[in-house]
């Protein structure tokens with residue numbers, strides 16, 4: 001029996017994590033865009049892998065420089081910035097048939113000193129990070145926006161009951177517990193539904209607000225229920241979003257037994273465990289709407 005030939009499989013390459021900060025200083029009131037951008041090209045790079053022929057290899061250094069050069073014209077939204085990069089690389093090099101461009105965006109707020117927001121001094125706001133991903137596949141463009149490390153907690157209106165019990169079950173049922181999680185969400189915009197002029201920044205702000213609203217409002221019978229409520233809320237309010245995926249750790253808060261000290265503990269003192277944690281993940285989708293593998297395969301991990 002002859003062994004199958006060894007050939008090159010799927011491949012992509014580029015520059016990862018280009019930290020670019022763009023200051024817009026047309027007026028004395030400066031604006032700041034702080035991004036971490038990754039560019040990866042897909043296409044015909046066989047000769048480089050098999051024969052050391054770099055004729056098709058647009059250097060990763062050039063990809064990095066392109067990111068800085070494009071930033072000179074302004075970032076706009078991370079999604080638009082990535083779409084510009086995708087169009088540039090696929091349009092400039094015949095053998096580049098697609099790729100993936102990803103960004104994290106770090107939020108800064110103006111420092112308020114003596115009651116006045118400063119024109120040029122900023123403070124990093126929170127640990128939350130906005131994410132954006134553009135996948136180019138021939139002429140197709142998939143745009144997946146997101147956010148991660150959005151930490152939320154509610155001190156009541158959460159419980160967990162009615163689960164199966166076996167000889168290993170020790171968890172007591174409850175109708176009143178702390179619910180805490182770090183929300184990671186990725187939502188995919190409908191392919192052709194989002195056209196020039198669409199405001200990705202506004203949409204992101206709105207999705208964030210809806211996620212927080214849904215987390216807050218209903219009694220949570222399980223983090224699973226809350227996750228679905230949050231995803232459904234976004235799809236109900238945003239026609240242009242085809243689907244949303246959520247990954248939410250259940251950050252357990254255990255009621256501490258204070259009885260050895262002669263004290264009661266009516267859900268007031270908790271031990272915040274950092275591990276292990278439950279990990280709840282799901283996609284919330286529209287029935288009959290396909291989920292393109294080309295888009296989601298480019299997302300590392302569930303979210």
Ligand SMILES: O=c1[nH]c(=O)c2[nH]c(=O)[nH]c2[nH]1
Pocket residue numbers: 160171221222223224250278
């Ligand atoms: O909201 C929850 N979902 C679970 O699946 C689960 N499992 C568990 O031990 N506690 C919880 N809480």
